[in-house]
Amino acid sequence: MNTTLLKEELFKYAHSLGIDAIGIAPWPLPSEANQILSEDTPCPFTRGTLEERLTAASQIEHPKALIVCLFPYYQKAEQTNLAKYTWGDDYHLIVPQYLEKLGQFLVEQVSALHADNINYTRALSTEKPIGVQYEIHCDTSPLADRYGAYLAGLGFYGKNRCLINPTFGSFTNIGSLLVNIALPPDSPLKIDCGECNRCIKVCPGQSLNTNRFQFETCKSYLTQKKGELTKEEINIIQKTPLIFGCDVCQDVCPYNAAIPITTIPEFTHITPFISAEEIETLTNREFKSLFGHKAFSWRGKKLLLRNLNIIKERL
Secondary structure, three states, X not given: OXXXXXXXXXXXXXXXXXXOEEEEEEOOOOOOHHHHHOOOOXXXXXXXXXXXXXXXXXXXXXXXXXXXXXXXXXXXXXOOOEOHHHOOOOHHHHHHHHHHHHHHHHHHHHHHHHHHHHHHHOOOOOOOOOOOOEEXXXXXXXXXXXXXXXXXXXXXXXXXXXXXXOOOEOOEEEEEEEEOOOOOOOOOOOOOOOOOOHHHHHOOOOOOOOOOOOHHHOHHHHHHOOOOOOHHHHHHHOOOOOOEOOOHHHHOOHHHOOOOOOOOHHHOOOOOOOOHHHHOOOOHHHHHHHHOOOHHHOOOHHHHHHHHHHHHHHO
8 A cells, every 4th residue: 555645645635624734643652752741740631641641542453653633723803701712613522523534534545445456456355455443532532632743743842832833823723543554654843932931921820930831820720620719829810801711822922923814614603702691590501502512611601600700800
């Protein structure tokens, strides 16, 4: 099988779907991955053990490549109190739909190639067809998606710990397909943030000013943290108007200064702002019915109302 040609056809098909940033990372992950992904105190939202992150807890018998795609979500709005990644439809629901199409494309392409090979070689009818196996990974699995995207040449690690793509900046969702086909891997980009420290300076919780990302003081984490908050945590949330997530470190990044508006249809129907009046009288079932397709809904309406009250007290 000509895997170089297969990769070219896959990329063409991805572009036809509106996926303009796609690359291949090697699998298994390189030996350095163990050290890069190791964390003494990982964020509670990080899924899986180190071993599971290194293997993606894959059920594929012999995975050989990781196909990584970026899904830009950048939009503009006059009034907002929600992080930009939550404005469109929930990427956890949307991205897998695109990845499924890529997986089926591979199945069809490999099946066709194998059928042609049988015709040309007059192979015996008892010969087994080549089977394509693929797994979809989009944030809810232990796969180290940012590291995979880096290896696939789709971006570099910013000082704000975001993956930064030269074209789409850091406002992207990552989706991956782990496959049992040895597609030729791409190479990491050789660029970085240089001397820029804007994100470090403006971070509301000063989470970025050490070698370890201090998730405990990250506003995005705190707006999603359940339970009683300390006075210091409340003060961090009150530093900006957002009630869910935090875009400060991305908003000041030079790589985000002139990025294009998303063309992913599902990310163009946006809800950038939500008020207490909209949700306080809703039952949990009603809230889920109205906003269950948005990423900001995953922690429930009670948490949003708490954060709205915190911001209101600031004003």
